[in-house]
Amino acid sequence: MTDPARIPVIIGIGEVADRPDSPGRLPIGPEPAALMAEALRLADADAGGGWLRRVASLDIVNAVSWPYADLPARVADLTGHRPARLAYxxxxxxTPVRFLHEAARRIARGEVEVAALCSGEAEHSASAARRAGLKPGQDAVPPWTAPDPAWTSPRVRDYLHPQALRHGLSQPVVVYPLYETALQAAWGQTPRQGRDESAALWAAFSRVAAENPYGWLRRPFTPDEIATPSAANRPIAWPYPKLMVANPVVNQAAALIVTSLRLARTAGLPEHRLVPIGPGAAANEPRDWLSRDRFDHAPAQDAVLSATLRRAGLTPADLAAIELYSCFPCVPKLARRSLGLSDDAVPTVAGGLTFFGAPLNGYMAHAACATVRRLRDAPGAAGLLYGQGEFVTKHHALVLGGEPGAPSAAPVSVQDEADSRRGPVPPVVEEASGRAALETHTVLFDREGAPEKGVVVLRQGGSRLLARVPAADRATLGLLTDLDRPALGRDGILRPAPDGLLEWEAA
Incomplete structure (x- = not known):
C-alpha cells in the first residue's frame, strides 16, 4: 500500500477576477503580484487556513502585463511568507499544468510537505491606464511596484526561422491559423464547414464561461455571433475573427495548494475535498514552427494525451471533466479528435481562453481550479488537464482525481514517442521562382477589417517557402478567403518583391 505521506492531493484553490465594473473599484485595479497574493490567500482559506505559512515550494507562472524586477519576491512580500523554494x-x-505535476512529484519524493503555484495578470488595468495616460506605478492606489527599466519581454521569438520573422509570422495569432487551414483540408472540410465547427464549439465554451463566477465574458454567444464578422467581431487572421482568439485583456489570478494525503487527513480536511494528482506526460514539437513536417497534425499532442490516459488506466469515457487548451479553435478540435470525443462533447470546465479570459500563461491554473470544484462534487471521479504553449509547441497533460495513489514512476517526457510519429521535414528555401503549390495560408486584417496581406506557406519540389500576397492582389486574396472552396494545393507563380521577399499569385 502506498504511504499516504507520498500521495499528493490538492487541498486549496483560489481565484480572483478583478472587474472594472465591480462596486467601489478604483480606476486602476490591483497589480499582478497583488492579485496572485490574494489568490494564494483564498486558496489557503479554501484549505481551512494555516497552510500558506507552511508552503515550502512556490512556483510563479510567468507574467508579462507588468515589468517586475523580481516578481516572486514581490509575491512573497505581499503574502508575508518566503518559501525555501521560490521559482519563476x-x-x-x-506551465500551470507542469508546475502542478512537478509539485505533486516533489510531495511524492518527500522533498516538501506543502507546495503551491499561482498565476496572475492585470493586462486590462495596464491597457486602460495606458489609454488614459496614467501610470500604475504612481497613479494606482496603492501604487504598483516600480517598473524595472531593464525588463525585457520574455516573448522574444529569436528562435524562429528568419523568414517567419521577416514575414511577420512571430505571434500565435498569425501562426495558429496556418494549422486551422491545413487541418480543415486534412479533415475534408470546406472553410465554411471548419468555421461552423469552430463557432459551434466556441458557443458551447461561452455557455460554460457564462456560468463560471470567475469568467470575464459572462454571457453565452451564439454560433452566428462567433462566426460572423462585425464591428465587435472584426476579422483578425483568416479564418479567425476576434471571438475565436484568446482574450488576454483581463485581470485574473489563480492559485492551488498541494500537500500529502497524510497531512491533509491529519488536519481533518474532509475526504471529498481532497483531489488526488495522478499521472501526466509532456513532449514538444520543434520550436521553430517552420521546422515541422506538416501543419495538419501535432505528434507531441497525440503522444502526451495517449500516454497520460494510458498511465492512469483511463479512457476518455471515464473522465468527468476535460479541459483542452483553447487559445484558438484548432487546438481543442485537434485534441478532441486525438481523444476520440464526440462532436457534442464540451472539453472545458472553465470556459476557454476567449470567454473565460486568457491571463496569458495562467489560464490552465484557472482550469485546474474549475476541475477541482467539479471533482469535489463527484468524489472518485477523474478529470484531464491538457495545456499547450508557444506555437502548438509545448504540451503537458495531467490527470486529477480518481483513487489516491503515488504519481507514476515513468519519466514525464514522452518525447521519443512524439518524435517517432513525425515524417521528414522539408528544407526552407529563401530564393525561388516559378510555380509553387499552396501548403497552408492565412490572411491578416487591419483594425477596420480590410486585408493587409496574405501569407502563404508553399511547396516547390521537396522544399518549403514563405511568400506574401499583396493587399492589391484581390483575386488571390479572394481565393484564399473563399468559404466554399479550399485553396490548399493550388498552384501559383512566385516572384521576388523589391524588399527581397517572395510574392505569390494564384495561377
Missing amino acids: GPVGGE
Whole structure:
C-alpha cells in the first residue's frame, strides 16, 4: 500500500477576477503580484487556513502585463511568507499544468510537505491606464511596484526561422491559423464547414464561461455571433475573427495548494475535498514552427494525451471533466479528435481562453481550479488537464482525481514517442521562382477589417517557402478567403518583391 505521506492531493484553490465594473473599484485595479497574493490567500482559506505559512515550494507562472524586477519576491512580500523554494517559470500556456505535476512529484519524493503555484495578470488595468495616460506605478492606489527599466519581454521569438520573422509570422495569432487551414483540408472540410465547427464549439465554451463566477465574458454567444464578422467581431487572421482568439485583456489570478494525503487527513480536511494528482506526460514539437513536417497534425499532442490516459488506466469515457487548451479553435478540435470525443462533447470546465479570459500563461491554473470544484462534487471521479504553449509547441497533460495513489514512476517526457510519429521535414528555401503549390495560408486584417496581406506557406519540389500576397492582389486574396472552396494545393507563380521577399499569385 502506498504511504499516504507520498500521495499528493490538492487541498486549496483560489481565484480572483478583478472587474472594472465591480462596486467601489478604483480606476486602476490591483497589480499582478497583488492579485496572485490574494489568490494564494483564498486558496489557503479554501484549505481551512494555516497552510500558506507552511508552503515550502512556490512556483510563479510567468507574467508579462507588468515589468517586475523580481516578481516572486514581490509575491512573497505581499503574502508575508518566503518559501525555501521560490521559482519563476518561463513563458508557456502549459506551465500551470507542469508546475502542478512537478509539485505533486516533489510531495511524492518527500522533498516538501506543502507546495503551491499561482498565476496572475492585470493586462486590462495596464491597457486602460495606458489609454488614459496614467501610470500604475504612481497613479494606482496603492501604487504598483516600480517598473524595472531593464525588463525585457520574455516573448522574444529569436528562435524562429528568419523568414517567419521577416514575414511577420512571430505571434500565435498569425501562426495558429496556418494549422486551422491545413487541418480543415486534412479533415475534408470546406472553410465554411471548419468555421461552423469552430463557432459551434466556441458557443458551447461561452455557455460554460457564462456560468463560471470567475469568467470575464459572462454571457453565452451564439454560433452566428462567433462566426460572423462585425464591428465587435472584426476579422483578425483568416479564418479567425476576434471571438475565436484568446482574450488576454483581463485581470485574473489563480492559485492551488498541494500537500500529502497524510497531512491533509491529519488536519481533518474532509475526504471529498481532497483531489488526488495522478499521472501526466509532456513532449514538444520543434520550436521553430517552420521546422515541422506538416501543419495538419501535432505528434507531441497525440503522444502526451495517449500516454497520460494510458498511465492512469483511463479512457476518455471515464473522465468527468476535460479541459483542452483553447487559445484558438484548432487546438481543442485537434485534441478532441486525438481523444476520440464526440462532436457534442464540451472539453472545458472553465470556459476557454476567449470567454473565460486568457491571463496569458495562467489560464490552465484557472482550469485546474474549475476541475477541482467539479471533482469535489463527484468524489472518485477523474478529470484531464491538457495545456499547450508557444506555437502548438509545448504540451503537458495531467490527470486529477480518481483513487489516491503515488504519481507514476515513468519519466514525464514522452518525447521519443512524439518524435517517432513525425515524417521528414522539408528544407526552407529563401530564393525561388516559378510555380509553387499552396501548403497552408492565412490572411491578416487591419483594425477596420480590410486585408493587409496574405501569407502563404508553399511547396516547390521537396522544399518549403514563405511568400506574401499583396493587399492589391484581390483575386488571390479572394481565393484564399473563399468559404466554399479550399485553396490548399493550388498552384501559383512566385516572384521576388523589391524588399527581397517572395510574392505569390494564384495561377
